[in-house]
């Protein structure tokens with residue numbers, strides 16, 4: 001059924017050790033599975049250069065890799081006094097090469113341990129400002145933080161929107177992001193029967209608002225808990241989505257590609 005259809009993984013940490021140690025053979029398998037584009041979010045200073053060079057080195061005609069630059073809210077302890085300046089500089093230099101800024105965002109679950117919400121807000125705001133200044137999309141990480149994020153997005157009024165990575169939430173929350181020009185990243189979450197509220201939302205939102213992702217090596221699919229996730233699972237996420245939506249598989253596959261193209265215009269097709 002997936003013959004002739006092509007897929008984009010809009011969020012995969014290919015530079016993490018779990019995936020990077022056998023990258024050529026993994027990418028070969030991705031190609032055979034009709035995955036033709038993979039977006040590599042970065043998490044902070046420690047992997048900015050790795051994401052950039054890995055994308056350059058391992059992109060081929062059949063499968064292109066697209067890095068992002070950003071600071072993930074889990075890794076703020078890595079930051080030094082010049083990290084924000086360095087990020088701004090690297091984004092300026094690579095603004096035509098990167099798919100997006102990210103991943104960036106607010107995570108209120110880690111906040112319980114680290115008490116760093118104010119810093120998370122400051123760093124996310126800085127990245128939103130960069131997204132606005134360079135008309136780049138932004139990939140947004142959220143956990144129990146829809147209210148914070150929606151308020152900040154409304155205030156910032158980005159021109160290019162972005163992707164709400166691993167969207168989970170209600171139909172109303174989904175609509176708030178869609179109204180702000182964002183797509184919803186659909187990954188392994190939809191394979192879990194307990195994700196009832198999210199499944200209902202994904203079923204109802206316009207097809208034009210969805211993009212596929214794996215978040216590999218994180219977020220294993222239902223039935224694969226405890227294992228490293230793989231970008232090859234993208235096809236299973238797609239199958240799960242076709243079970244939820246009413247449109248035909250072909251229609252869904254084409255729409256997903258159009259959606260990612262429109263939200264990440266630096267990914268040339």
Ligand SMILES: [Zn+2]
Nearest residue numbers: 011041103215
């Ligand atoms: Zn991620």
